[in-house]
Amino acid sequence: MSELDKGSIILNEAKVLLVGNGRSGKTSLRVKLENVHAPMPAEDATTLGVDIVTLPCERDFQLHLWDFGGQSVQYYAHQFFLTKNSLYVLLSNEAKEDRNFSYWLNIIELLGGDSKVLVVQNERLGHFDPISNEAGIRERFGNVVNPFHRLDLSKADGDHRKAFVALRDAILLHARQLPHVGTKQPKSWVDVREALARVASGNEKRQYVRWEEFERLCREAGVTNPLTMKDYAALFTHLGNCLHFPGDDMLCDYVFLRPQWVMEALYALLHHPVVIKGQGEFTAMQAREIWSGGEYRGMHDKLIRLLLNFHLCYRMKEEGRFVVPQRRPSVGSAYPWPEREQAEASVVVYDYAFMPQGLLTRLTCRLHEKIETLPGGAQQVWKEAVVFVISPLGGKGAGARALVREAFEGDRPEASRIEILVAGEKRTELLNRIVEELDEVHESARYANLRVQKLVPCCCEACARQPFFFDFKYLCDLLGDGESQERCQKSRKMVDIRAVLYHTGIPTPLKKLCDEARALVSDNREREALDLLRKRAPDDRRVLMLLSEERRLSDEFIMGATGREDLSVGENSLRYRLLRLLDEMGRA
Known part of the structure; x- marks a missing residue:
């Protein structure tokens, strides 16, 4: 019996991500969505990491609001939390130059897929300067919703209430239109998620459970299949309910119950004066001092492992020392390159x-x-x-x-x-x-x-100092089409494609494929090597002939038409011809 057959519910919730530069009004919007009459956040208030709140709406609909920090040092970790199948609200503060506005549009396009984007221009300090290329932005980014919203969030319950209501209604409208809203989900999935939420919000305010406890919570919800348990953990991670890293031999034993806590812990270290003063270097002991609260007890090595997993830092050769590259000083113009x-x-x-x-x-x-x-x-x-x-x-x-x-x-x-x-x-x-x-x-x-x-x-004489650059893929495609030369757009002379690639030293995709196939042959896996070549060159007669020969040898041995000695002779001959073919193809 499938989990859906045991009972289902209608998924009636959506993830809304509030993004933009620092002090663009993300936290102000979140606060006003929760309570339009609430006071505005302090001018110097800054979100480190992410604040996540759940906003109940009419007809049992829920919005999960993710308020992201906008400081540049936090941008890198966004790739782990900006997701598809979400609604994005991009805020811009026109009271100051917002050079990274296009950055957000592009990063949402890369990580959010077809997710819709509502653009909000937040007027501050009486300044308002509409974005001049609104039509061009909508033409370039098809997921940007028309129209843009313009208001002063500090006046959301006063002079700009009408504009605020229009923005709130637009958020609800597009959130309800997300593909997953209204779909059936197993009731057990909801039961497990609610059980995790109870653990996280209990008296102990736990930040994680061990995998064994997660399995127990699943069994209590009627889930007994280990694969289903892993699927639930993966789905919770995708939706941002929790975090699980099955590919890490240490972190796989833990389910982190609050992504917000994880991000706050990581950014507490990244923004700490010790790390900044140390120009990105810190020790394991310093990390323990930064993470000194009771909620971090026993988790210091796991949090460092998260930093390593996210490639936010690396381990130095000296025991217990780490480096955050983004906190290193700028190299300036003095590159160490004689x-x-x-x-x-x-x-x-x-x-x-x-x-x-x-x-x-x-x-x-x-x-x-x-x-x-x-x-x-x-x-x-x-x-x-x-x-x-x-x-x-x-x-x-x-x-x-x-x-x-x-x-x-x-x-x-x-x-x-x-x-x-x-x-x-x-x-x-x-x-x-x-x-x-x-x-x-x-x-x-x-x-x-x-x-x-x-x-x-290019490697021609005219390109000795300031060369013209070829597209590597284009040159490889030309070789695949049987071409041997291409024109340098600086000297306007034809140059040998193989000479350009040889001078650079990067192997062509075909050569890399041949190297992979050669490794399989050295491991006595000729059939796999031939299958690999056939995927790349399905019509190559040489590959097809060797595949036919390999099958004939195998079939005759299985049917008893040839003995093991004759099979060995045939396999050696096949291996020799295959290696010669790989050499020939690799030079092409």
């Missing part, structure tokens, strides 16, 4: 139509073991740049050094590029590792429709 290395460097540029904040932070944390450390112990890592190295064994022999930095393009006000410069005999090895990790950051960050080009420099 002219000699500049001349011989391989270069790759990632160019973003919109670059989410935190990409370089994640890359830095993922590759922290390769950060260059100077003789005095100082690490070559800054807020917007980092130096990675492959050190030669024993200080002698081949090595490599890479500078990775955020960069600006044209007159765009925010960083829109990540530049990778690598020099040294092992630069290809180091470059490929950095590129693989950055590509993985893109894939693992839940970004939908991330528009990014991987650019590689």
Whole structure:
């Protein structure tokens, strides 16, 4: 019997995320939605992390209001809490320049999918300057709702009450139209969620339960299937009811009952004077002192593990020391990159139509073991740049050094590029590792429709100092179409595509595929290697012939037509021809 067959309820609630820069009016809107006559928050009030409140509405409908902090150091963690199937309310304070307004529209598009966005211009201090390109914004971002809302939230119960009521009604209207509202959910799912809420709000104000207790609460609600329990935990995490990390060998044993508490704990450390004064460095003992309240007892190592999991910090080689890259000082203009290395460097540029904040932070944390450390112990890592190295064994022999930095393009006000410069005999090895990790950051960050080009420099004589950059994917596609040359738009001469790619050192997708297949062959998994090749080249006669040969050998052995010795001879021949094919395809 399915959980729905045991009983169901109609889901009648929605998640509303209030976003925008600091002091744009997010908390003011939340307060007024709760009680229009409530006093306005203090001018210096700042949300650290997120405040979450549940707002009962008519006809048993509920709004879960998420009031996010707008400070830039908090932007990176938004990717874990900005979700699809939600309603976004983007507030702008026109009393001061709001340069990050477009940032919010773009990050919602990446993380929120098709979620609707209500734009609210909050008049403050008697100043009101309507957004001039409203039509252009709606044309570019199809999820932005027309019209924009303009009001002074401090006058929501007075002169601007009509505008406030219109905004409140619009929030309710679009929240009710979310796809999940009105759908059937298992009653047991609701029972488990309510049981977790009772534990969180009880006398002890518990912030977490161990997984064994979560399983017990599920069984008390009639859920006995372990897979269903995991599904419920995953759904609670997606909706923001709790947090569970099944992929971490320490955190998988805990279900955090209040995401708000988790974020408050993390930001208490990120904003603490000890971390700021230490330029991003802190010790495990300092973290214990920052998290000194009773609710943190026994959880210090788990909270640090969360910081590591979120790639908000990394562990130094010295025991018990950590670094928050976003709290490091700016590198300024004095990049530690000598002219000699500049001349011989391989270069790759990632160019973003919109670059989410935190990409370089994640890359830095993922590759922290390769950060260059100077003789005095100082690490070559800054807020917007980092130096990675492959050190030669024993200080002698081949090595490599890479500078990775955020960069600006044209007159765009925010960083829109990540530049990778690598020099040294092992630069290809180091470059490929950095590129693989950055590509993985893109894939693992839940970004939908991330528009990014991987650019590689031309290697013709005219491009020796200031090269023209080709789109890497476009060059690979040309090779796949049988083309061997492409025109450099600086010299206007044809250049050899393979020479450009060889000079850069990044393997083509086909070469990477061949390397994966070769690893399978070395593990005596020829059939899997051939299946992998067929997915990439379904019409390649050479692959199809080898697949047919592999099946024939297997079928004849199963039917008893050939013995084990003949099978071994046939498999060795097949393996030899497959490896030759992989060499041939990898050079293409």
